[in-house]
Amino acid sequence: MTTEPAIRTRALRKTYRSFTLREVVAVEGLDLDVPVGGVHAFLGPNGAGKTTTIRMLLGLVRPDSGSIRVLGHDFPDGLERAVAGVGAIVEQPRFFPAFSGRRNLLLLARGIGGSERAVDALLDQVGLGARGGDAVRKYALGMRQRLAIAATLLKDPRLLIFDEPTNGLDPEGIHDVRRTMRDLADQGRTVLVSSHALGEVEQVADTASIVVRGRLVASGPVAELVGASAASSVRVRVSQPAVAVGLLSAQGWGVRQDGDVLVVDGAPDPSVVSQVLAAGGVHPSELALVRPDLESVFLQLTGSDRGAVVAP
Amino acid sequence: MRLVGVELFRFRSRAFSWLVAGLLLLVAVGFAIEAWHDTRPPSAATVAAAREAYESDVEAYAPDGPIQTQCREALAKVLEKDPDSTLTCHALPTPRLEEYLVPPRTFADAVTSAVDGLTGALVVAAIMAATSFVTAEFSTGSMGLWLTFVPRRSAVFASKTIAAMAAAAVFAAGGWVAVVLAITAVHAASGQSVGDVVLWGDLLATGARQVALAVVVASIAAALAFSLRHAAAVFGVLVWWVVSIELVLGEVSPTLRPVSLGFNAQAWVHGHASYVVDECIAVDDCRSVEHVVGAAQGGVVLLVVAAVVAGVGLVVFRRRDVS
Ligand SMILES: Nc1ncnc2c1ncn2[C@@H]1O[C@H](COP(=O)(O)OP(=O)(O)OP(=O)(O)O)[C@@H](O)[C@H]1O
Ligand SMILES: [Mg+2]
Numbered sequence: 001m002t003t004e005p006a007i008r009t010r011a012l013r014k015t016y017r018s019f020t021l022r023e024v025v026a027v028e029g030l031d032l033d034v035p036v037g038g039v040h041a042f043l044g045p046n047g048a049g050k051t052t053t054i055r056m057l058l059g060l061v062r063p064d065s066g067s068i069r070v071l072g073h074d075f076p077d078g079l080e081r082a083v084a085g086v087g088a089i090v091e092q093p094r095f096f097p098a099f100s101g102r103r104n105l106l107l108l109a110r111g112i113g114g115s116e117r118a119v120d121a122l123l124d125q126v127g128l129g130a131r132g133g134d135a136v137r138k139y140a141l142g143m144r145q146r147l148a149i150a151a152t153l154l155k156d157p158r159l160l161i162f163d164e165p166t167n168g169l170d171p172e173g174i175h176d177v178r179r180t181m182r183d184l185a186d187q188g189r190t191v192l193v194s195s196h197a198l199g200e201v202e203q204v205a206d207t208a209s210i211v212v213r214g215r216l217v218a219s220g221p222v223a224e225l226v227g228a229s230a231a232s233s234v235r236v237r238v239s240q241p242a243v244a245v246g247l248l249s250a251q252g253w254g255v256r257q258d259g260d261v262l263v264v265d266g267a268p269d270p271s272v273v274s275q276v277l278a279a280g281g282v283h284p285s286e287l288a289l290v291r292p293d294l295e296s297v298f299l300q301l302t303g304s305d306r307g308a309v310v311a312p
Numbered sequence: 313m314r315l316v317g318v319e320l321f322r323f324r325s326r327a328f329s330w331l332v333a334g335l336l337l338l339v340a341v342g343f344a345i346e347a348w349h350d351t352r353p354p355s356a357a358t359v360a361a362a363r364e365a366y367e368s369d370v371e372a373y374a375p376d377g378p379i380q381t382q383c384r385e386a387l388a389k390v391l392e393k394d395p396d397s398t399l400t401c402h403a404l405p406t407p408r409l410e411e412y413l414v415p416p417r418t419f420a421d422a423v424t425s426a427v428d429g430l431t432g433a434l435v436v437a438a439i440m441a442a443t444s445f446v447t448a449e450f451s452t453g454s455m456g457l458w459l460t461f462v463p464r465r466s467a468v469f470a471s472k473t474i475a476a477m478a479a480a481a482v483f484a485a486g487g488w489v490a491v492v493l494a495i496t497a498v499h500a501a502s503g504q505s506v507g508d509v510v511l512w513g514d515l516l517a518t519g520a521r522q523v524a525l526a527v528v529v530a531s532i533a534a535a536l537a538f539s540l541r542h543a544a545a546v547f548g549v550l551v552w553w554v555v556s557i558e559l560v561l562g563e564v565s566p567t568l569r570p571v572s573l574g575f576n577a578q579a580w581v582h583g584h585a586s587y588v589v590d591e592c593i594a595v596d597d598c599r600s601v602e603h604v605v606g607a608a609q610g611g612v613v614l615l616v617v618a619a620v621v622a623g624v625g626l627v628v629f630r631r632r633d634v635s
Binding site: 055058060061062079080083090093094096103106107111112155 | 458635
């Protein structure tokens with residue numbers, strides 16, 4: 001038996017038509033595979049079609065063509081059974097602002113025949129036990145996000161989908177969300193998290209898919225994606241840039257100079273750069289590894305035009 | 313069915329629902345105040361003014377009063393010219409004091425006219441409650457979240473519409489009872505008889521039809537809300553309909569009166585409604601013919617309209633993307 005992916009789409013396509021009848025292709029021929037278990041990052045720049053894809057996975061948006069299979073159920077017939085196992089937050093969590101957090105959860109729980117006790121337990125679990133009776137209108141963004149996470153857990157879902165869950169959160173909130181995603185994955189659930197910034201999810205994601213303009217351009221383990229696309233560079237600040245450029249170029253590395261700051265491409269890691277400079281009598285006042293960000297990955301992947309797919 | 317229960321729970325939780333209920337109570341209070349005024353004995357000033365008018369009329373109408381005197385003088389002149397005239401001065405009736413005081417309003421009159429006037433308020437309450445119940449879900453964006461819990465769109469449509477209809481029934485019945493109770497209490501307190509069995513039979517029948525009307529109107533409003541998503545759009549369509557169809561069309565061509573929903577609603581609530589059309593057999597041979605529409609026809613028209621609007625709302629909601 002081959003293992004069934006948690007999500008599998010083929011040739012998925014969605015166009016939006018505006019009032020002026022101008023067509024926007026949001027998703028174009030997307031083949032997305034999300035393996036069961038672990039955290040899968042769904043990456044792409046703004047407007048790449050991430051949210052549209054997620055809406056289609058939840059049955060909120062109807063694709064023009066293509067197939068969707070979630071948790072082993074084919075859409076549209078299996079939508080109800082599939083969605084029963086999925087907890088999702090799409091864009092900003094949307095609750096009734098005038099109702100308390102607890103009442104909002106209670107309504108959702110009753111929609112699926114859940115119990116009041118489960119609601120209270122979940123509110124405690126996400127740390128909203130004391131504020132559960134307040135109107136959601138009065139919640140800070142981080143509290144809404146935690147309420148939304150509680151909502152997704154009402155179904156005890158096998159698959160969780162978070163659409164840019166850290167948007168607008170402070171560092172502590174971002175940390176909390178990341179830890180929650182990791183915990184959920186460690187419990188054996190599958191987590192799909194969309195983001196436009198690789199750095200945001202790099203530490204927590206096991207695998208990733210990258211979409212650009214509605215198409216899949218790469219997918220595979222995160223480390224491979226980062227490694228395969230663009231090597232890291234090292235940024236140094238030195239007092240004698242001219243001397244340093246000579247020393248570093250002699251190693252066969254690419255060096256770009258901007259005043260007393262040099263960016264070194266092709267060096268294996270910062271310590272080697274530091275050694276080379278020290279050997280030449282140059283002591284850097286600042287030394288940093290510049291990780292390839294998603295943008296450089298995109299640039300490289302889209303630059304090659306054909307969308308090099310990295311096999312897992 | 314469980315979903316209808318959840319939707320009713322949501323409805324009860326909404327402050328707006330209670331606002332509409334409060335407005336209906338205010339309407340009942342208004343009717344109670346009016347009834348109280350109707351049953352007050354006339355004030356001393358009113359009685360004094362009436363007595364003054366009565367007394368001056370008694371004098372004026374007396375056989376030797378100014379009116380009869382004038383008449384006899386005029387008659388004498390006529391008889392002078394034409395001795396054969398048969399004109400006479402008739403004796404005038406003696407005025408009675410009761411005729412100068414407005415008679416106290418009867419309970420039957422007060423309660424019947426109040427119940428008739430209540431239809432509009434019940435319809436407006438049903439429209440407000442049902443429309444905002446559905447559109448709030450779209451405007452807050454919580455419809456998307458709800459659909460990830462209950463993905464069957466038909467079930468979502470049906471449960472919300474049925475909940476809105478049930479709520480409209482409760483509002484209409486509650487508003488009706490509040491108004492009728494208020495008027496009955498006020499009239500009973502002033503010593504009037506309020507126990508006419510035939511009257512109560514009519515009242516209850518009208519009330520039941522008003523509740524049914526509110527339910528149908530709520531289903532139309534909910535379905536429009538599902539199609540249009542914004543409360544402003546729903547009210548825009550309703551205002552357009554009232555202005556162009558209800559008000560203008562009937563004026564332009566009386567034969568089109570039966571198209572008006574208000575007209576059919578009237579036929580339904582009152583048992584019948586009629587309109588007059590000039591029908592001409594020849595260019596100069598026209599007569600006004602009254603056409604009567606019965607309760608059954610009015611009811612069927614409303615039901616057909618509700619079914620069509622619901623069908624459109626369901627198809628639109630099932631197909632449309634939700635964000
Ligand atoms: N309801 C809509 N109507 C019309 N166009 C839309 C609609 N929703 C999205 N689009 C367009 O579809 C494209 C993809 O949008 P989508 O929101 O899926 O991207 P995204 O990857 O989620 O972007 P972001 O990072 O900004 O959230 C964009 O060009 C967007 O303008
Ligand atoms: Mg998005």
